[in-house]
Amino acid sequence: METPKIPGDERRDLILKWLKESKSPIKGGELALKTNVSRQVIVGDISLLKAKNEPIIATSQGYLFLKTEEKDVPHRHLIVSNHSPEQTKDELFTIVDHGVTVKNVIVEHPIYGDLTASLLLSTRKDVEDFLGKLSSTNAALLSTLTEGIHLHMLEAPTKEQLDNVCRELKQKGYLHS
Template sequence: MDNRERRSQLYKMLEQGEEPLSGTYLSKVLNVTRQIIVGDVAILRSGGKKILSTARGYKLEDPEKGKEFWQDLNCQSQNMDAAELEDELNVVVDNGGIIHGMTLSHAVYGIIRIAMDLYSRRDVRQYMDRLRKEKGLLITALTQGKHTLSVETRNKEDMNALKEGLKGMGLLVPCESEKTTL
């Protein structure tokens, strides 16, 4: 087996491996020294292959790891009160979402952005406690309940779950491509 074939075989083993494969194991299977494996991994990486070195061996980088899903979700409630806002925020965090902020668009005041960074029910509760302490109107009253949540999830499934939760509450406004005509 020549160098190119060996590197191809090494990469196939990493693709099929469920767990990290040690340099010692790879060197035995491919009948070369561990140092050759180190060099082959370096060459594969220089060619764009995403190979991670861990304490337990080599493995391919998970294509979904570190890949977040961001979306701005348009929501509306005609009579939103603090309890409904809290329920809305909890639906997002309960389904794996992070709420980075809320954006409102007002005819006079323009674009209003509110940083939130809510990761959990505890964060939501603390946010709502601060809001209730101020005893003011909800800012969504300025826009008749229309607002956009900037949400991040770890994967598409979490994003779909939280969207379904918001739909179930009657808060999610479908985007133009999702609207149906009568």
């Protein structure tokens, strides 16, 4: 006997509950399995929740509810990078190896203005998963639209970690000057 589909409002309430309780992103496919609907239905549900001003973002690792009551607000720093696609792995590893999170990537498009994509990369595994997905989907890095120039919002528990990673990125020639 097939498990019944969870009705729309009830399903969205459950999705919201699961996202709020989770400390890590949840993949759309996982939400689809738990609610016995297609991944495309989940995409629609997430859009409806966002339209109700729920702070949900889509990352390369899945959906994440942005918690606003963070007690330890991390230190943030916006960097401007410029490197080839082949240097992406080294750039990202350099950042996460300092205990710093890559929140997003931003490029300036001549028509659309700033294009921002959430990354939330904090570990080498996160970086490997991101690059693996990039490779398996034949997708291009956003920085290919801007000849390698892109921005990252970085977050770290301490200012010293941000200073150290910026110093190393500059030594490697990855910071745009």
